[in-house]
Amino acid sequence: MARLVEYADATAEVRAVFDDIKQARGVPDVNNFWKALAPYPDLLRRTWADVRHVMASAGALDPVVKEMLYLAVSMTNGCGYCIASHGAAARKAGMTDAMHGGLLAIVGMANETNRLAFGLGVPVDPGLAP
Amino acid sequence: MARLVEYADATAEVRAVFDDIKQARGVPDVNNFWKALAPYPDLLRRTWADVRHVMASAGALDPVVKEMLYLAVSMTNGCGYCIASHGAAARKAGMTDAMHGGLLAIVGMANETNRLAFGLGVPVDPGLAP
Amino acid sequence: MARLVEYADATAEVRAVFDDIKQARGVPDVNNFWKALAPYPDLLRRTWADVRHVMASAGALDPVVKEMLYLAVSMTNGCGYCIASHGAAARKAGMTDAMHGGLLAIVGMANETNRLAFGLGVPVDPGLAP
Amino acid sequence: MARLVEYADATAEVRAVFDDIKQARGVPDVNNFWKALAPYPDLLRRTWADVRHVMASAGALDPVVKEMLYLAVSMTNGCGYCIASHGAAARKAGMTDAMHGGLLAIVGMANETNRLAFGLGVPVDPGLAP
Amino acid sequence: MARLVEYADATAEVRAVFDDIKQARGVPDVNNFWKALAPYPDLLRRTWADVRHVMASAGALDPVVKEMLYLAVSMTNGCGYCIASHGAAARKAGMTDAMHGGLLAIVGMANETNRLAFGLGVPVDPGLAP
Amino acid sequence: MARLVEYADATAEVRAVFDDIKQARGVPDVNNFWKALAPYPDLLRRTWADVRHVMASAGALDPVVKEMLYLAVSMTNGCGYCIASHGAAARKAGMTDAMHGGLLAIVGMANETNRLAFGLGVPVDPGLAP
Numbered sequence: 001m002a003r004l005v006e007y008a009d010a011t012a013e014v015r016a017v018f019d020d021i022k023q024a025r026g027v028p029d030v031n032n033f034w035k036a037l038a039p040y041p042d043l044l045r046r047t048w049a050d051v052r053h054v055m056a057s058a059g060a061l062d063p064v065v066k067e068m069l070y071l072a073v074s075m076t077n078g079c080g081y082c083i084a085s086h087g088a089a090a091r092k093a094g095m096t097d098a099m100h101g102g103l104l105a106i107v108g109m110a111n112e113t114n115r116l117a118f119g120l121g122v123p124v125d126p127g128l129a130p
Numbered sequence: 131m132a133r134l135v136e137y138a139d140a141t142a143e144v145r146a147v148f149d150d151i152k153q154a155r156g157v158p159d160v161n162n163f164w165k166a167l168a169p170y171p172d173l174l175r176r177t178w179a180d181v182r183h184v185m186a187s188a189g190a191l192d193p194v195v196k197e198m199l200y201l202a203v204s205m206t207n208g209c210g211y212c213i214a215s216h217g218a219a220a221r222k223a224g225m226t227d228a229m230h231g232g233l234l235a236i237v238g239m240a241n242e243t244n245r246l247a248f249g250l251g252v253p254v255d256p257g258l259a260p
Numbered sequence: 261m262a263r264l265v266e267y268a269d270a271t272a273e274v275r276a277v278f279d280d281i282k283q284a285r286g287v288p289d290v291n292n293f294w295k296a297l298a299p300y301p302d303l304l305r306r307t308w309a310d311v312r313h314v315m316a317s318a319g320a321l322d323p324v325v326k327e328m329l330y331l332a333v334s335m336t337n338g339c340g341y342c343i344a345s346h347g348a349a350a351r352k353a354g355m356t357d358a359m360h361g362g363l364l365a366i367v368g369m370a371n372e373t374n375r376l377a378f379g380l381g382v383p384v385d386p387g388l389a390p
Numbered sequence: 391m392a393r394l395v396e397y398a399d400a401t402a403e404v405r406a407v408f409d410d411i412k413q414a415r416g417v418p419d420v421n422n423f424w425k426a427l428a429p430y431p432d433l434l435r436r437t438w439a440d441v442r443h444v445m446a447s448a449g450a451l452d453p454v455v456k457e458m459l460y461l462a463v464s465m466t467n468g469c470g471y472c473i474a475s476h477g478a479a480a481r482k483a484g485m486t487d488a489m490h491g492g493l494l495a496i497v498g499m500a501n502e503t504n505r506l507a508f509g510l511g512v513p514v515d516p517g518l519a520p
Numbered sequence: 521m522a523r524l525v526e527y528a529d530a531t532a533e534v535r536a537v538f539d540d541i542k543q544a545r546g547v548p549d550v551n552n553f554w555k556a557l558a559p560y561p562d563l564l565r566r567t568w569a570d571v572r573h574v575m576a577s578a579g580a581l582d583p584v585v586k587e588m589l590y591l592a593v594s595m596t597n598g599c600g601y602c603i604a605s606h607g608a609a610a611r612k613a614g615m616t617d618a619m620h621g622g623l624l625a626i627v628g629m630a631n632e633t634n635r636l637a638f639g640l641g642v643p644v645d646p647g648l649a650p
Numbered sequence: 651m652a653r654l655v656e657y658a659d660a661t662a663e664v665r666a667v668f669d670d671i672k673q674a675r676g677v678p679d680v681n682n683f684w685k686a687l688a689p690y691p692d693l694l695r696r697t698w699a700d701v702r703h704v705m706a707s708a709g710a711l712d713p714v715v716k717e718m719l720y721l722a723v724s725m726t727n728g729c730g731y732c733i734a735s736h737g738a739a740a741r742k743a744g745m746t747d748a749m750h751g752g753l754l755a756i757v758g759m760a761n762e763t764n765r766l767a768f769g770l771g772v773p774v775d776p777g778l779a780p
Contacts, residue, residue, distance in 0.1 A: 002251045033243075036250040040491035046573070047246065047498075050566065054235045060228035065195055066236055069202045073240035075379040076206045078468055078728055081247040082240070083379060084258045098190035101690035104379055105184045106196055108697075110203035110212070112372035113163075116177065117211040119335040119343060119364055120166040121132045128214045170361035176703070177368075180696070205509040208338055208598055213509060231560035234509055238567075242502035249465040249473060249494055262771045293763075296770040300621035306443070307628075307766065310436065314755045320748035325715055326756055329722045333760035336726045338598055341767040342760070344778045358710035365704045366716055370723035370732070373683075376697065377731045380686040381652045388734045392641045423633075426640040430751035437636065437758075444625045450618035455585055456626055462589045463630035466596045468728055471637040472630070474648045488580035495574045496586055500593035500602070503553075506567065507601040510556040511522045518604045595769040603769060624769055632762035639725040639733060639754055 005038035014038045017048055024056055031085060064093040072107045135168035144168045147178050154186055161215060194223040202237045265298035274298045277308050284316055291345060324353040332367045395428035404428045407438050414446055421475060454483040462497045525558035534558045537568050544576055551605060584613040592627045655688035664688045667698050674706055681735060714743040722757045 007018055007029070018038075021030045037044040055066055067090035074082035095103075137148055137159070148168075151160045167174040185196055197220035204212035225233075267278055267289070278298075281290045297304040315326055327350035334342035355363075397408055397419070408428075411420045427434040445456055457480035464472035485493075527538055527549070538558075541550045557564040575586055587610035594602035615623075657668055657679070668688075671680045687694040705716055717740035724732035745753075 002253060004253075032252050032255050033247060033250075036252045037246065039487055040494060043246075043491050043495050043498075046495075046570065047243065050239060050570070051243070053566070054232075054239050059232050060226065061232040061236075065198070066232070068195070068199065069233060069236045070240045071379075072199045072202045073206050073237055074244055075375050076203050077241070077244045078374075078378040079244040079247055080378070080381060081252045081254055082244050083381060084254045086240075088258050096190065097689055101693050102184075102189050102191040102196070103199060104376060104690060105693050105696075106191075106199045107203055107379065108372040108376050108693075109180060109184050110200045110216075111207070111375045112368040113177065113181070114204055114207045114209040114212050114338075115335050115371045116167065116173075116364060116368050117163060117209055118338040118340070119331075119367065120163075121340060121343060122162050122166045122211045123132060123134075124211055124214045125162050128218050169357055170364060173361050173365050173368075176365075176700070180700070183696070201509075205505045208504075208508040210508070210511060213511060227559055231563050234506060234560060235563050235566075237509065238502040238506050238563075241505045242498040244468075245465050245498050245501045246494060248468040248470070249461075249497065251470060251473060262773060264773075292772050292775050293767060293770075296772045297766065299617055300624060303621050303625050303628075303766075306440070306625075307763065310440070310759060311763070313436070314752075314759050319752050320746065321752040321756075325718070326752070328715070329718065329753060329756045330760045332719045332722045333726050333757055334764055336723050337761070337764045339764040339767055341772045341774055342764050344774045346760075348778050356710065362704075362709050362711040362716070363719060366711075366719045367723055369700060369704050370720045370736075371727070373697065373701070374724055374727045374729040374732050376687065376693075377683060377729055380683075382682050382686045382731045383652060383654075384731055384734045385682050388738050392643060394643075422642050422645050423637060423640075426642045427636065429747055430754060433636075433751050433755050433758075436755075437633065440629060441633070444622075444629050449622050450616065451622040451626075455588070456622070458585070459588065459592045459623060459626045460630045462592045463596050463627055464634055466593050467631070467634045469634040469637055471642045471644055472634050474644045478648050486580065492574075492579050492581040492586070493589060496581075496589045497593055499570060499574050500590045500606075501597070503567065503571070504594055504597045504599040504602050506557065506563075507553060507599055510553075512552050512556045512601045513522060513524075514601055514604045515552050518608050591769075595765050598764075598768040600768070600771060603771060624766060627769065628762040628766050631765045632758040634728075635725045635761045636754060636758050638728040638730070639721075639757065641730060641733060 002032070002036045003039055004032055004035040006035065010038055011041070013041050014044065017041075017045055020052075021048060024052060033081070033085065064090060064095055064099075067093050068095060068099070068103055071103065075104075075107050076111060132162070132166040133169055134162055134165040136165065140168055141171070143171050144174065147171075147174055150182075151178060154182060163211070163215065194220060194225055194229075197223050198225060198229070198233055202233065205234075205237045206241060262292070262296040263299055264292055264295040266295065270298055271301070273301050274304065277301075277305055280312075281308060284312060293341070293345065322353075324350060324355055324359075327353050328355060328359070328363055331363065335364075335367050336371060392422070392426040393429055394422055394425040396425065400428055401431070403431050404434065407431075407435055410442075411438060414442060423471070423475065452483075454480060454485055454489075457483050458485060458489070458493055462493065465494075465497045466501060522552070522556040523559055524552055524555040526555065530558055531561070533561050534564065537561075537565055540572075541568060544572060553601070553605065584610060584615055584619075587613050588615060588619070588623055592623065595624075595627045596631060652682070652686040653689055654682055654685040656685065660688055661691070663691050664694065667691075667694055670702075671698060674702060683731070683735065712743075714740060714745055714749075717743050718745060718749070718753055721753065725754075725757050726761060 010018060018030050021034055037047060067086055070086045071090055074086055137145060140148060148160050151164055167177060197216055200216045201220055204216055267275060270278060278290050281294055297307060327346055330346045331350055334346055397405060400408060408420050411424055427437060457476055460476045461480055464476060530538060538550050541554060557567060587606055590606045591610055594606055657665060660668060668680050671684060687697060717736055720736045721740055724736055
């Protein structure tokens with residue numbers, strides 16, 4: 001269903017965002033995600049501003065940890081596009097096969113034990129209550 | 131709905147698992163999660179074996195990263211018990227307020243952008259396809 | 261947030277549905293779920309008609325299997341009310357501790373392996389394709 | 391995995407439902423969703439009766455609002471088929487690009503803030519409690 | 521687990537955001553959601569900026585439609601806090617009992633038919649393909 | 651994104667697991683799921699050990715019931731691969747069209763009523779409380 005807007009067909013407003021993405025990431029073209037957002041310029045501009053702020057700026061977390069957290073959420077939600085793009089980004093940021101195997105194991109297990117906690121209606125331990 | 135089995139009321143089979151958890155974690159009593167699993171001894175034994183292997187053993191990921199990945203999944207699924215217990219474990223493993231703020235921001239944003247990718251039906255970029 | 265409508269305060273239209281539920285289930289009062297639906301009479305009537313048709317009518321599945329399938333979905337979604345009410349219904353329909361332990365194990369494992377399949381982007385095997 | 395039943399191959403019972411759908415919607419053929427339900431005639435008949443009642447009948451909500459609510463749920467669940475079919479239905483009912491952009495923004499943000507509320511364990515404000 | 525920061529205990533940076541929320545909404549105090557975000561000032565400031573932009577600014581969608589879309593997502597995710605707060609906001613913006621009944625019916629049905637589409641693996645109709 | 655490891659290219663450690671799967675299931679080759687796990691030998695070995703224990707060993711639940719529970723979870727999560735593989739396994743274990751129709755109806759309805767219970771904030775009935 002996606003309408004992908006290429007740079008050549010984009011408005012000046014959209015091109016400005018595309019240019020900023022390309023420069024920040026050092027890539028010759030933006031990913032399909034951004035091309036699909038282009039028909040909604042306000043959403044495109046704000047989403048990029050948030051992604052750049054959270055993912056690209058300096059902060060308390062290592063870039064590879066940030067990408068692995070993104071991947072853990074995307075695996076839980078079953079977003080194929082997001083797994084493909086952030087899996088590649090995590091690899092680029094330093095995720096090895098061994099680290100990927102550890103992530104897969106934890107994400108699988110957390111989804112399993114989350115359901116056991118739901119199914120058994122486990123009350124929060126006194127020491128952990130607010 | 132949880133039936134919590136205390137150590138004093140547990141079978142020898144269950145006590146053996148509880149003893150192993152207490153020793154591995156250096157705690158005087160096990161969490162409610164394990165007490166709620168006790169009526170299902172086979173499930174209790176296997177779940178603990180998996181959790182110990184994945185979370186407690188040496189591996190490619192730092193303990194604090196493991197707990198943060200667990201937390202990211204639990205936030206996505208809305209598991210209150212899991213957020214309380216693994217939030218505490220993450221803090222104990224070294225997660226600061228600044229790191230927690232970074233995690234909250236990424237988990238929120240990934241859940242947002244996952245839905246934009248779904249809603250727009252974005253196709254995987256050629257360079258990322260299998 | 262629930263506004264629970266008791267029989268004494270219900271309209272004739274709502275009372276007719278409540279009477280039908282009580283008779284079909286052989287209970288002196290309806291569960292909170294139905295009391296919470298009462299402010300929306302059209303939704304109440306249609307939901308009960310569907311639930312009665314699917315859960316209470318004769319069919320290809322045993323009553324205990326139907327309730328266990330309901331429970332598996334509710335555990336996956338983390339619906340505490342639904343787990344409590346359909347857990348009790350499953351027990352009443354014959355679910356033993358051993359069967360419950362089996363259900364918990366399968367629901368946990370399916371939620372785990374679903375995420376591994378998502379995370380690895382596994383393509384459908386040729387023999388299983390449409 | 392879908393077995394799609396075409397009109398020419400359908401039983402009289404299934405054809406009656408297909409005829410009703412075609413007449414209510416003014417279309418020459420039913421969508422794949424209905425063809426995939428045809429091997430289960432009881433489910434086909436009841437699902438169509440519910441969809442027609444909720445989506446097609448007069449009611450308190452505008453048709454375009456109904457389709458946008460459907461779309462918001464389908465985006466949250468990541469149902470590609472549902473997003474494609476109800477996205478088209480929403481456009482047909484009057485959803486403009488600007489309205490679609492607003493919907494995308496809200497659905498993304500709600501999925502984000504839902505996780506922040508989960509992750510922080512925010513208690514319901516006194517004035518909003520039941 | 522929430523640490524709620526009251527105005528009296530807040531830093532100047534947090535107070536500035538709280539003041540802005542109170543003025544924009546015309547309320548004497550902010551909701552618990554904002555108090556729970558206060559230990560993470562960067563996240564608090566950006567989340568409020570996004571919520572204000574999307575929910576409070578003029579746009580293509582009526583305020584009551586925006587709040588109903590929010591509610592539809594929160595129901596699908598099972599976020600109790602979000603349902604309570606945005607249910608109240610939707611009522612305040614004009615959602616009647618009849619409109620709420622319509623929303624409940626559509627959100628329930630979309631969650632049902634999303635799973636039928638998943639379970640049957642329905643392929644997108646040719647006319648709806650990209 | 652899946653890297654599928656064929657038997658001919660597998661390490662001795664991976665071949666040992668593949669051999670065990672082939673023997674336990676009486677099949678000439680393993681499914682893609684296992685080939686995709688092969689780059690992560692520890693995860694492959696543990697996942698197979700768990701699946702064999704839960705799905706293949708004797709227990710309190712009939713094989714067809716186990717596969718239907720798996721299918722109910724996979725439909726709720728929208729895992730296309732899992733629905734295809736466990737749908738086939740359920741058919742092989744004895745699931746008829748009538749049983750499949752019953753499963754589809756229950757899984758759809760449970761996903762619907764779960765959201766109504768969430769949306770209305772229904773409190774657990776006194777008789778069902780812990």
